[in-house]
Amino acid sequence: MDKIFIKRSVTVKTILTKKFKEETEEEFLREIALIDDQILQTESRIRQRQDTVLSNELSHKLEQLVFLKQELVAHHDDFDRLPLEEEVVTGMLDNYFELKIGDNLYDKVKDAEIIVRDGIIEKIKL
Incomplete structure (x- = not known):
């Protein structure tokens, strides 16, 4: 066997744009509102229960x-302070690649990144 396919992780980074x-702000606020609703419902159920x-x-x-x-x-506040054009990690993907005899293992398995701006891939760093 002269070659093998290997799996590695690829970091997805997003460039912070106004859009x-x-x-993301809307998503944070929706999630916070959902938790607030669950808190209110739970508090109401506690008041109604006699069972210890x-x-x-x-x-x-x-x-x-x-x-x-x-x-x-806290995450929302941290995110809100990040400047525009900052790159932030937004996910991980798996990537399969071929290794064959004669390849430099260290060059092949180094960190890979995909840089995205508003959903459009700008760069792929392998």
């Missing part, structure tokens, strides 16, 4: 939701 920041075990479970769920909201708000 991308606006779309169920109330404890609901209280635990409420704590998790509040923590999740705090994390999401």
Whole structure:
């Protein structure tokens, strides 16, 4: 066997544009609103319950939701401070490539990146 196919991870980076920041802002706000709704529903269910075990479970769920909201708000604030044209990691993909006898292994398996602007691929770094 003179060749083999290997899998490697490819980092997807997005260049922050005004459009991308606006779309991401809307997504953050939607997610925060959904969590707020779940918090209100859970608080309401806690007030209605007399069963201590169920109330404890609901209280635990409420704590998790509040923590999740705090994390999401912190990520939103961090994202909001990023300048336009900054590259941020937005995902990972798998890529298969061929290795054959005589190839430089280190050159072949180095980090690969795809750079995207508003959904359009600008660069592929292999």
